[in-house]
Amino acid sequence: xxxxxxxxxxxxxxxxxxxxxxxxxxxxxxxxxxxxxxxxxxxxxxxxxxxxxxxxxxxxxxxxxxxxxxxxxxxxxxxxxxxxxxxxxxxxxxxxxxxxxxxxxxxxxxxxxxxxxxxxxxxxxxxxxxxxxxxxxxxxxxxxxxxxxxxxxxxxxxxxxxxxxxxxxxxxxxxxxxxxxxxxxxxxxxxxxxxxxxxxxxxxxxxxxxxxxxxxxxxxxxxxxxxxxx
Amino acid sequence: xxxxxxxxxxxxxxxxxxxxxxxxxxxxxxxxxxxxxxxxxxxxxxxxxxxxxxxxxxxxxxxxxxxxxxxxxxxxxxxxxxxxxxxxxxxxxxxxxxxxxxxxxxxxxxxxxxxxxxxxxxxxxxxxxxxxxxxxxxxxxxxxxxxxxxxxxxxxxxxxxxxxxxxxxxxxxxxxxxxxxxxxxxxxxxxxxxxxxxxxxxxxxxxxxxxxxxxxxxxxxxxxxxxxxxxxxxxxxxxxxxxxxxxxxxxxxxxxxxxxxxxxxxxxxxxxxxxxxxxxxxxxxxxxxxxxxxxxxxxxxxxxxxxxxxxxxxxxxxxxxxxxxxxxxxxxxxxxxxxxxxxxxxxxxxxxxxxxxxxxxxxxxxxxxxxxxxxxxxxxxxxxxxxx
Numbered sequence: 001x002x003x004x005x006x007x008x009x010x011x012x013x014x015x016x017x018x019x020x021x022x023x024x025x026x027x028x029x030x031x032x033x034x035x036x037x038x039x040x041x042x043x044x045x046x047x048x049x050x051x052x053x054x055x056x057x058x059x060x061x062x063x064x065x066x067x068x069x070x071x072x073x074x075x076x077x078x079x080x081x082x083x084x085x086x087x088x089x090x091x092x093x094x095x096x097x098x099x100x101x102x103x104x105x106x107x108x109x110x111x112x113x114x115x116x117x118x119x120x121x122x123x124x125x126x127x128x129x130x131x132x133x134x135x136x137x138x139x140x141x142x143x144x145x146x147x148x149x150x151x152x153x154x155x156x157x158x159x160x161x162x163x164x165x166x167x168x169x170x171x172x173x174x175x176x177x178x179x180x181x182x183x184x185x186x187x188x189x190x191x192x193x194x195x196x197x198x199x200x201x202x203x204x205x206x207x208x209x210x211x212x213x214x215x216x217x218x219x220x221x222x223x224x225x226x227x228x229x230x
Numbered sequence: 231x232x233x234x235x236x237x238x239x240x241x242x243x244x245x246x247x248x249x250x251x252x253x254x255x256x257x258x259x260x261x262x263x264x265x266x267x268x269x270x271x272x273x274x275x276x277x278x279x280x281x282x283x284x285x286x287x288x289x290x291x292x293x294x295x296x297x298x299x300x301x302x303x304x305x306x307x308x309x310x311x312x313x314x315x316x317x318x319x320x321x322x323x324x325x326x327x328x329x330x331x332x333x334x335x336x337x338x339x340x341x342x343x344x345x346x347x348x349x350x351x352x353x354x355x356x357x358x359x360x361x362x363x364x365x366x367x368x369x370x371x372x373x374x375x376x377x378x379x380x381x382x383x384x385x386x387x388x389x390x391x392x393x394x395x396x397x398x399x400x401x402x403x404x405x406x407x408x409x410x411x412x413x414x415x416x417x418x419x420x421x422x423x424x425x426x427x428x429x430x431x432x433x434x435x436x437x438x439x440x441x442x443x444x445x446x447x448x449x450x451x452x453x454x455x456x457x458x459x460x461x462x463x464x465x466x467x468x469x470x471x472x473x474x475x476x477x478x479x480x481x482x483x484x485x486x487x488x489x490x491x492x493x494x495x496x497x498x499x500x501x502x503x504x505x506x507x508x509x510x511x512x513x514x515x516x517x518x519x520x521x522x523x524x525x526x527x528x529x530x531x532x533x534x535x536x537x538x539x540x541x542x543x544x545x546x547x548x549x550x551x552x553x554x555x556x557x558x559x560x561x562x563x564x565x566x567x568x569x570x571x572x573x574x575x576x577x578x579x580x581x582x583x584x585x586x587x588x589x590x591x592x593x594x595x596x597x598x599x600x601x602x603x604x605x606x607x608x609x610x611x612x613x614x615x616x617x618x
Contacts, residue, residue, distance in 0.1 A: 061523050061611040082527060089525025096615070100520040104240035116234060117525045161524075 006073070007034035008169060008201045009058055014067035016053055027053045029224040031067070040195040040202045042215035049221040051205045052173055058203060059171040060088045072168045089117045093162030093200075097174035099154040101146040101161075107133065108142040111160045118165065132160040136190055152183025159190055163200065170194065172204040176211045188214040233526060233534040241510065242541060249542065252506040256546025256594055257553065259495040264554035264587040266488025268577035269562075270481050276575040277477035277566075280415035281469030284316075284446040285358055288439040288456060291465045295476065296330045297347075297571075301436045305462050309439045314452045316444035318357055324442035326355040329424055331431055332571055333398045335387040344563075346383055346390075347571035348398070350424030358442050362416055367392045367407030370422055375430075377422040378407035382574040386563070390420065399430030415473060418563070418573050440469070480566055496594055499546070503598025507539050511606045518606050519614025528607040535603035536596065543595020547588045554587070555579055 014031040017024050027050045035041055043051040056062040057069060060076045069077045072091060079087055094100075101110045108129055115125045133139055136156040146154050155175060162170055172191065176184035192214050194200045204215060212218050220227040242249045281287075288309050293299035301309075310325045318324045329350040334343045349355075353372065356362055370376035379390045384405070389396040396403050403422065411417040428434070443449060446468075453466045467475075511518070518531055554577075563574040 056612055059523070061615070085522070085525050085527045088523065094520075094523050096520070098516075100516060100615070102237060102517055102520075104244055105234075105237060109234070109236070113234075113521075114524050116232075 006037070008037040008039070008072055009035035009203070010068065010070040011058075012068040014054075014057065014069055015065050016050070016057060016062070017065055027224055028057075028064075031224075031226055033219070033226055035201065035203065037201055038195070038199045039217055040192070040215045041204070041217045041219060042212035043203065043205045043219050043221060044207070044209075044212055045221035050224045051221045054221065055171050055173055055203060055205050058169070059092050059094065060084050086117075089114060090165065091168040093165065093167040093170040095155070095158055095162050095170065095172035095175045097177040099146070099151075099158045099178075101154055101157055103146050106143050106145055107138060107149065107157045110146070110157055111164055114161060114165045128164060129160075132164050133157075136160045150183070151179050152186055155179060155183070155187050156190065159187070159194075163194060163198070167200075169201045169203060172202065172206075174206055174208075175204060176206065176208055184208070184211065233521060233530050235537075238534055238538050238541065241514070242538060245506075245510070248506050248509070249545075252502050253542050253545040253549065255499045255502045256543055256591055257549035259492055259499045259594065260547050260550025260587050260591045261553045262495055263488070263492040263590050264551055264579070264583055265557050265577065266484060266492065267583045267586060268554060268557060268579050269575075270484045270488070271580060271583060272575045272578040273481050273484065273573075274474070274477050275578050276413060276573070277415050277473040278470060279361075279412070281471070281473040282359070282361075282442075283468060283470045284443050285469035286441050286443060286449065286452065286466050287469050287472040288441070288464050288466045289437070289472075291457070291463050293465075296328070296437045297332065299330075299437050301327075301439060301464065303435070305464060306436050306439050308459070308462060309441065309456065309464065312441070312452055312455065314441075314443045314445065314448045316442045318354065322354060324354050324358060326352040326358055326440045327424060327436045328352070328355065328438050328440060329428055329431075329433060329435075330437040331399070331427060331433075333396075335383075335390065335396070338386055338388050344387075344572045345565065346387065346420060347418065348377075348420045348422060348427065350427035351421050352424055355421065355424075355440070358440050359411070359416060361412040361414055362409050363411075364407045365410045367405075370406055372423045373426065374423070375401050375403045375426060376406045377403045377420050378409050379405050379420045380417040381408055381410045382417040382561075382563070383420055383572075384408045386574075396420075399427065401430050413576065415476075415573060418571070476566065480564070492590070496590070500594050500598045503539055503542055503595060504601060506542070507535060507599045507602035508605070510538065511535065511602045514606075515609060515614045515617040518609055519611050519617070522609075522611045523615065532603050532607035535606045536599050539595045539599020539603070540592055541595070543591045543593070543598070544588070546594070547591025550591065551584060551587055 012032050014028055016028040017026040045051045057064050064077050076087060111129045111132055112125055133142055136159055138153060138156055141149060176187055188211055191202055195202050206212050289296060289299035290301060306327045310323060316324045331348045332345045333348055335346045336343045370378050384390045390405060392405055392408050394405050449468060456462055456464055456466045557577040558579055561574055561576045563572055566573040
């Protein structure tokens with residue numbers, strides 16, 4: 001299904017604005033760009049430039065005002081809320097700055113969460129979760145709660161949760177923003193492996209130039225407009 | 231698939247103190263609710279079981295209770311000779327002409343006094359009530375100033391114990407026996423020879439006539455004949471119905487007061503549950519947003535929070551019912567407003583009360599959790615994630 005000649009994300013004339021205190025604030029203006037399948041792209045820009053909004057739109061947790069937004073060939077802007085939830089479950093893996101793990105669930109259970117929305121049996125889920133946690137180097141931490149893990153370990157659990165359903169794209173919003181340099185390096189290395197070995201398309205929003213260097217393509221956003229850089 | 235049950239349970243466990251306080255509040259309301267129903271059931275059971283279905287109580291028409299009833303000797307003789315009356319050993323008609331007198335006795339544990347019902351019964355009076363058994367001493371002898379006292383009276387009133395003496399009707403009466411009436415209303419009575427009691431109180435009329443029917447199916451025929459006889463201004467009721475009606479006034483009062491009290495209390499418990507659940511939603515906005523981003527739907531969040539508050543309600547219900555079940559060990563006595571005499575009864579727990587109380591607890595949980603759950607379901611994903 002994935003074709004290198006066709007973009008995995010196709011964005012054309014995308015606009016998005018928010019109503020803030022009775023005023024309409026334009027966040028994204030006429031954005032047009034494609035992301036090829038298997039790409040690792042970093043979205044950079046100052047605060048308020050609209051990079052997180054763009055990421056939210058691509059991930060299907062927000063809806064554009066106008067324009068075309070196709071991911072994997074599906075126009076997600078026209079999907080109903082329920083269909084969009086199903087689409088996200090099957091196609092998007094999320095990595096957040098503050099990990100967003102469920103504090104009352106163990107590492108194993110946190111990674112298993114997205115699989116509860118699939119038809120997989122408990123045995124199949126267990127096998128997959130164990131494999132994912134081995135891949136992120138946490139095979140000995142499966143029964144630990146997030147509060148018993150370091151920031152870097154928590155983010156690795158979150159990454160395992162993000163790719164457990166074998167999604168089409170991974171979206172990462174400041175994945176190293178809350179980590180020290182060593183942990184950040186480990187996280188970026190895992191993302192790089194997911195991109196190079198598992199051919200996952202990764203879209204990462206970051207402030208950190210060091211993190212952005214891991215990506216193969218960097219796009220800058222400035223006042224809701226895209227600037228192309230190398 | 232929905233949000234895992236372990237997630238819901240562990241969130242409750244994590245907030246131990248809040249969970250315990252909220253469930254505890256509901257438990258107290260359920261306790262009050264169940265206790266009132268148990269009290270009403272105990273009263274109903276005591277009075278309903280007092281009557282036997284094959285006995286008929288004949289009283290003056292529209293008297294309502296035996297204490298208000300008057301039956302002349304002539305009328306009593308007519309009633310006794312009805313063809314439906316059963317015969318006992320030695321061809322004796324199973325009827326009892328009875329008279330009711332209220333006297334005031336002093337309690338053993340305090341100097342307070344209460345009305346106690348004295349029943350003058352005929353020779354066959356005890357045969358008509360098979361549940362009444364002499365457990366200590368003997369039956370009173372006719373023609374003497376002897377009485378027997380119900381267990382509950384003997385235990386609680388001065389002078390009513392075996393061998394003790396009571397003074398009323400210008401005579402001294404000796405308690406020669408104690409009877410157990412199987413937790414029925416008779417337990418709260420004193421019995422003596424009807425003729426001796428009528429002499430002592432200078433009465434010329436009976437209060438009621440009790441008769442056992444040879445065929446309980448013939449009751450309607452008997453009733454129509456007694457109530458249609460122009461010489462008799464009497465009415466006939468099955469004994470079980472008669473005593474059930476005696477409990478009506480007090481039972482209704484207990485029920486209405488209890489339901490009103492529990493309703494007021496439940497408003498407090500519901501508000502408590504609502505505050506807990508709103509706090510729970512507020513603390514977990516980021517988690518709610520994350521779950522939605524992962525593909526869980528609004529309805530999954532709605533049901534997760536509703537389940538959480540239902541669990542709170544269920545926990546409150548179980549604890550409240552367990553506490554209420556201990557009330558079965560207590561007996562209380564109060565004045566039955568219809569007979570104006572003391573009546574002892576216990577708290578009775580049955581399946582219907584358990585179900586009602588549990589459903590009541592779940593409804594409290596459901597109402598308390600509804601608005602917070604709706605709020606959780608309607609948060610936008612982007613706003614929830616920003617709350618992190």
